[in-house]
Amino acid sequence: MSQDPWASAVADTVGEFAARPEYLLQMLIRLQEAENWLPPEALTALAAALGLPRARVEGVAGFYSFLHTRPVGRYRLLFSDNIIDRMLGSQALMARLCHTLWLAPGQVSEDGLVSVDVTSCTGLGDQGPALLVNGRAIARLDEARIDRIAELIREQQPLDAWPADWFRFDDNIQRRDALLACPAQPGDALQAALAMGRVGWLAQVHASRLRGRGGAGFTTAVKWQACRDAPNPDKVVVCNADEGEPGTFKDRVLLNSHADLVVEGMTLAAWAVGARRGFLYLRGEYRNLRPALEAVLARRRTAGWLGAAIGGVAGFDFDIEIHLGAGAYVCGEETALLESLEGKRGTPRIRPPFPVTHGYLGRPTVVNNVETLAKCCLIALQGGAAFAATGTPQSAGTKLLSVSGDCARPGVYEFPFGVTVRQVLDACGADDTLAVQVGGAAGITLAPYEFDRRIAFEDVPTAGAFMVFDNTRDMFEVAHNFVHFFAHESCGFCTPCRVGTAMLADTLDKLAEGKGSAVDLIEIEDLDRLLKQASHCGLGSAAPNPVMDGLQKFRPAYERHLMHADFAPAFDLDGALRRARQITGRDDAAAHLPQHQEPQP
Template identity: 40%
Template sequence: MPSTYQIQHRSQLLNALWFYQDRNGYIPDHAVADLARQLNVSRVEIEGVISFYHFFLRKPGGKHQIYLNNSILTKFAGFSKIREAFETATGARLGQVDPTGTFGFFETACIGLSDQEPAALIDLHPFVKLTPQKVHQIVQNLKAGLSVEAICDQPVTNIQYFPPDGRTVFFRPYQEGVALRRALVIGPEAVLEELKKAKLLGMGGAFFPVHLKWQSCREQNSIEKYIVCNADEGEPGTFKDRVLMQTMPGLLLEGMLLAAFVTGAQKGYIYLRAEYRYLCKRLMQEIASFRKAGFLGRRILGLQGFDFDIEIQLGAGAYVCGEETALLQSMEGQRGEPRPKLHFPTERGLHQQPTVVNNVESFTAASRILELGTDHFTRNGTATAPGNKLLSVAGDCDAPGIYEIEWGMPLGELLERCGARDTLAVQLGGPSGELVPTSYSDRRISPDDLRCGGSVMIFNKDRDLLRILRNYNRFFMHESCGICTPCRGGNFILSRQLRRLQQKLADRSDLEQLHDWAAMMRAASRCGLGQTAPNSIIQAIERFPDYFDGITSVDDAQLLRQFNLEDATAAYDQITKKQR
């Protein structure tokens, strides 16, 4: 392996940083200096990019780097016991490297394995359904010299439900090339018309019509255009895109090919989150198969002028890169900070050229519509949102996994199908989505009612709401890019208010302040992260009033009676006594 990475363009920076991270277990000083010299930028600028991403380390992180998922589902599934087991087995405290330099032990946000918790990544390979005994066996095997690849788990797909009577869209036999060949016969305008008739919405949570995005890119007068698949599935509790890439990556590639055929793009990228690095091999094999079959490359299926190829761009651990403009910044070798909304990506996207950005499920659904026909798609769902939706269901239920539902399924039916009992609350669409009580059971999951981009986390009545909300808040504080004050400062202030609630030092005015700060964040934050970070907190206050009545005081006098001067000064007294 060469000792240095020859970088030709700033957009190769993430690949270069991964080269040094893989080679050394961290990014050494000489690598920073070399990359700065090659790109003719300051070392500080390279440092700024490195520090933005969770999986890039600037000091040795151990021969084997362990990342334990710290999402709320893992916390409830036994995080503390697994943490203790790793610390005992490796000799490394959380956030540190053991004295021998063999193991680095860290925590990370949701890794897309919520249906198989507790879970961890070791050298970015998955280990699921961890127990203390399993942890000790894993570490023993690594100490004995076994490779991580040899002992890691293969995450199961857990496809629990899809509509009967042939109404499934996603989980049916797939034959590569059928959708593409039909597209070449009917032409790009007809492809757009098919997607329009199907009313296909983007499946990432914004629900923007797919045909409008593709049409906008098609209409741009530019020779250089791009198709980007957002496979940075980072919303806590979501794993549907992982399952699609595991089971039917060809559907994804074919969807990207359809977008290229419609828009005239010649280059495509799959921006794959680092937590899914173990899927690279499967995706690369499918890309190679498509090239061999004549579906990728020059003159695809013999059509003059239809040239298109796909590469994988590996991310490095940043939730905010799920936002499409932050993702594009990351692909250009920058910090993944969302761009000001001056232009749509279809106008000025990657390298300031027209770019279509859709997620895995959206491209996959487009493939199925062209393959099966609009009528098959629209016979399911509702009048305004036809078709099916993939949901990642996890938490307190008997059958966690993937559920392909028809848009419009009542929430209560989903809870019954997954075996949820004694439910307190359901989180739809991740921490930035909808937190609802079981009184919403008759409400329907659809873009017009209960919106859900894919994550369904179920909490029973043994769970504490405030613990859930504080976990969400810590997640947003950590994942905020920090570029705008409303998000950076707002999330911190929310954390202080939540802490007051936990300490039972809050009254009703504190709840009013939470509402005020949430309104400010929604109005002034630069991107969706800050705008939606307070959602679950405010929804909890509004939808679970009895809970908050029980943890807030009515008046200040009651709070003063709860104050204990001796407890408040205990640490000070202990220190001063030692100094006397």
């Protein structure tokens, strides 16, 4: 018998996932639940049990923000650090909690009880500020709730003893259209599609002109057909529920209250392409939703809508399993998501080959956004032509928008494509609006003169984020927040993005400290060119977007941070001599340096 206390826990976990290395990430998430971190012995035992190099296991454990290879305390609290949470007062609440618990951010308390830090947007911008405690989200934070959280931690109450309603998400649906008002019962859409036959069903999807709702807007039917026609018969359907784009939360609402539509959409995709396996890749921030989603899957299996011979059709066998993410924005990119599903670091793949021919474990795979799949139910129910009748010429149907920020009624709004920015602002009760950030940090910053532009692939495309900033806000601070987000979320694989996003964040830090000069604005433009041309994936190429839009549309907000100097160092020159002055005892004129260059005579 091994003396290693981790041996049995590792053996149990490995057994649960049938020792399949593609479940490595899921195993690590499960193992971490015991001690809230992954000690080196656990990683060693897991590597041995799976026959994997230890570096591979540690590489995965080290990649994901929510996996900890160092102790983080029995209570790990992470404040959502999106600009919207900050506008709702998250930083003051975090300071209050740290003060109450006698902690500095990022530190673990001496008794190993608790640590407090920040994380990327948790998808609760309509009900923020929010935090995660041991991976579970709590929204609607205020001072009273923060103080109560501090008490519960001091009393060492288990999370299951915390008020259950804290862990529930409000939907905040403010406007319903075709999808959110869909009266269909589970199975209705599937029965309709089964009646059409596989080929007839795909023809309806073609006719609907449905395009992907995850942001890229690829035509769904083309993707499905390419997967169906790929030679390998072992097809896979993946639902991308890694809704990580800051300010986006519409998939959260679909998964929370319309899960049947999502699961049914996956089944419809499986019917079209002939898939037998399905995965729902759920971002770690949404793990509160997992039990209800599992219940939906179980209910549908009982009803015969999942499993063998679905709907009584011999040979239509399809089932779905849920995989959890662990805090990596880049895994929302479909090839990084596939790597993650295979239990690896979320490094985007080089395309081609595309996932439709070589996806999960090299099999033909369709990866679709949550909303795209849910929309498929409408197409099955109403027919493709009816679906294509709403929206604009290039953007059929409706779009769910996640509205947050400076407005009276944040929440989810379903509008037909083609709605103007101004119409959305009117609907959500936003006035005195300075700017709208559409499409998240990677999206586009719109100034008031653009508020008549339309939400549609041919004008302002978006995965759904719609963040509103009023005239009290500083658009420099918004971009500053976003570039730090990208620097944090860069997967580190390619140098232009890993270094470029950090340099961009450093440059904006320099401006924020009032040490910027005109030269730094040129530096930003050089970095923009570098990131756009040389990055391995869209994360790096999109990272400068908020800054470039800001420089174009809100330039004074940047110029305010400039010094009237040709160039100013980012560091304190005279301060850099302090240590040498101390050790030499000197304080003469030559022992000091002016921060700025005197004009030459």
